[in-house]
Amino acid sequence: MTTGLLIELGLSLAGVAVIVAATYFLGAWRTARVTPEAAAERFGFDEPDFEARGWMIGKDAKAAVALSRDGAEIGLVFVLGDDFATRRLKRSAMRLERDADALLFLLNEPSRRAVRVVAPDAAAAEQWFLRLRGEGV
Amino acid sequence: MTFPDIVTLAVPLFILSILAELAAWKATGRGRYETRDAAASLLMGLGNQIAPLLGAKVLLAALWTSVYQFRLFDIPNTWWAVLVCFVVDDFRYYWLHRIAHERRLFWATHVVHHSSQHYNLTTALRQTWTGGLLNGALFTTPLVFIGFHPAMIVFAFGINLVYQFWIHTEMIDKMPRWFEWLFNTPSHHRVHHATNPRYLDANYAGVFMIWDRMFGSFVPEDEAEKPRYGIIKNLGSFNPFVIAFNEWINLGKDLLSARSVKDVIGYTLGPPGWSPDGSRLTSARLKERWAKAQADKALAPAE
Numbered sequence: 001m002t003t004g005l006l007i008e009l010g011l012s013l014a015g016v017a018v019i020v021a022a023t024y025f026l027g028a029w030r031t032a033r034v035t036p037e038a039a040a041e042r043f044g045f046d047e048p049d050f051e052a053r054g055w056m057i058g059k060d061a062k063a064a065v066a067l068s069r070d071g072a073e074i075g076l077v078f079v080l081g082d083d084f085a086t087r088r089l090k091r092s093a094m095r096l097e098r099d100a101d102a103l104l105f106l107l108n109e110p111s112r113r114a115v116r117v118v119a120p121d122a123a124a125a126e127q128w129f130l131r132l133r134g135e136g137v
Numbered sequence: 138m139t140f141p142d143i144v145t146l147a148v149p150l151f152i153l154s155i156l157a158e159l160a161a162w163k164a165t166g167r168g169r170y171e172t173r174d175a176a177a178s179l180l181m182g183l184g185n186q187i188a189p190l191l192g193a194k195v196l197l198a199a200l201w202t203s204v205y206q207f208r209l210f211d212i213p214n215t216w217w218a219v220l221v222c223f224v225v226d227d228f229r230y231y232w233l234h235r236i237a238h239e240r241r242l243f244w245a246t247h248v249v250h251h252s253s254q255h256y257n258l259t260t261a262l263r264q265t266w267t268g269g270l271l272n273g274a275l276f277t278t279p280l281v282f283i284g285f286h287p288a289m290i291v292f293a294f295g296i297n298l299v300y301q302f303w304i305h306t307e308m309i310d311k312m313p314r315w316f317e318w319l320f321n322t323p324s325h326h327r328v329h330h331a332t333n334p335r336y337l338d339a340n341y342a343g344v345f346m347i348w349d350r351m352f353g354s355f356v357p358e359d360e361a362e363k364p365r366y367g368i369i370k371n372l373g374s375f376n377p378f379v380i381a382f383n384e385w386i387n388l389g390k391d392l393l394s395a396r397s398v399k400d401v402i403g404y405t406l407g408p409p410g411w412s413p414d415g416s417r418l419t420s421a422r423l424k425e426r427w428a429k430a431q432a433d434k435a436l437a438p439a440e
Contacts, residue, residue: 005190008145012186015152016179019259020172022156026163029172045365048430078373081171083254085371110386112373 030082033061038084039077046086050075056128059118065103067091067132074132076105078115087115096132101125103132138214140288143295145186151302155258161308168257168307173375175259180377181249182262193270200274201287210284222285223293224345230297231348233276234341238420242405245384246272252380254367256330261305266381297343301326321346324358331364334427337420369410369423 023029032038039055043066052066052075063078074094076087087107095106101122105115119125162168212218237247246268253260280290304326312322321342329340339356342349349355358364372383391404396413403411410419418426 008148009183009187012148012183015148016176016183019152019155019159019179020176022159023170023172023175026159026170028159028170028175046369049426080254080371080373081173081375082169083171083371085373087370107373109373110383111376111379115373 032079032082032084034058034064034077034079034084035061036064039064039066042077042084043075043086047075047088050088056117056119056124058116059101059120063115063117065105065117065128065132071134074105076115076117078112085112091132091134094132096129098125098129103129140292143292144298147299147302150299151258151262154303158258158306158308162257169255170257170259171255174253174255175257177375177377177380178253178259178263181266181380182259182264184266184377184381185262185264188266189269193273196270197273197277198287200278201281201290204278204281205287208282208284212284212286214286214289218285219289219293222280222289223296225280225283225285226290226293227297227342227344228348229276229280230294230343231341231352233272234343235352235354237272238338238341239408240406241388241409241411243268243272244409245388248368248384248409249380251330251366251368252372252383254365254371256305256307256327256364256366258302258305260330260366261302263380267385300344305330317346319346320344325349325355327364327366328356328358330366332367332369333362333365334423335359335362336364337424369418 034057036055036057039057040052043050043052050073051069053069053071055064055066055077057064061079063076065077066075068074072091074089074091076089077084078086087105089105095108097104097106099116101120101124102116102118103125105117107114119128158168159170162170212222233243234247237243246265249265250260250263253263277290277294281287285293301321304321304323306323307327309323311317311324312320316322317324321340321344325340325342325346328336331337336356339354340346340349341354346355372380374380388404391412392401395401395404400413403413408419408421410417410422
């Protein structure tokens with residue numbers, strides 16, 4: 001590796017640092033909040049043929065889950081920076097765990113191992129856990 | 138005639154332009170910036186400069202030098218030859234780019250550039266770390282065989298890349314009509330980065346928009362439908378290594394699950410979203426789903 005190349009890479013890295021710092025100080029480090037409207041709007045765009053039976057919005061506003069009207073699928077919306085990402089899962093293939101008041105959906109993807117939806121309270125967590133497993137109302 | 142490394146020379150321009158766009162975003166509220174997204178894009182750009190040094194650059198140089206010995210024509214290193222090379226290379230870019238969207242093996246490389254849900258000048262620098270060798274060997278070698286000097290081709294493509302930097306912005310609405318007809322512009326390229334079904338698989342041009350007009354892939358930006366950027370299944374991470382290798386890992390998993398040669402071919406050379414049982418959505422099926430929804434919506438009042 002030549003000295004010239006090292007200088008070029010060093011300058012590029014310095015440029016990256018300057019820009020990232022500038023975005024930060026200009027207020028671009030923003031985190032979106034999942035609301036019922038945001039979840040429905042975003043999922044409606046990504047999966048227009050998914051009819052949600054109502055969303056459970058995480059208490060921390062970082063994720064939300066919905067069961068489809070026919071009960072065969074679930075929809076997930078989770079925060080990524082100032083935006084959201086979504087996942088549509090077949091309930092039969094879904095891997096779900098309960099962690100106190102939170103529901104943990106194991107995606108096992110390179111970009112996301114799991115989505116954690118924090119229920120409003122333990123009772124809601126239990127109710128949704130059973131409902132998603134097809135054991136409750 | 139010597140050919141400078143135009144991309145490296147343009148780096149200060151890139152940095153100053155991004156800072157200017159940031160200032161404009163803050164002042165006008167137009168466009169969108171997010172720190173982690175911008176950092177990821179910039180680190181992908183930095184990695185894109187480093188990755189070829191790991192071997193691809195040397196291997197391509199060796200391949201092109203060998204092929205150049207057997208060139209069809211002796212094209213001189215003159216300004217007019219550079220112009221012809223630029224146009225021919227842009228044509229090459231159109232097809233490489235189109236195939237990169239329509240065939241998963243190539244999409245695994247190119248998806249990186251589309252993985253941001255933002256569209257600003259940093260997105261232009263969100264470039265792949267992989268695929269340079271394959272793309273260079275398959276798509277650039279024919280130009281060398283025709284007789285363009287490899288250094289001239291690299292220079293022409295460098296200009297093409299630098300041109301494409303400025304079109305990654307929401308700050309510019311539309312350019313003059315003649316310019317929009319002939320050249321790739323922010324408006325045309327916003328469509329290309331959009332995930333709205335009506336905008337999928339459109340506007341592959343590098344510099345000259347005529348290729349899309351000629352080969353039926355041109356879609357104008359509709360003021361009534363604002364583009365939403367990203368990919369169909371957006372990533373859940375800003376980690377540059379995840380961004381670089383996510384689709385390769387997914388492709389690898391699919392290949393391990395393949396039960397026949399047909400499956401292997403489908404997963405690698407089929408469109409992104411292809412699956413043996415058709416349970417996943419390709420662009421074509423997403424467009425069908427959207428068209429059906431539009432038709433249902435149009436019929437609804439009459440029912």
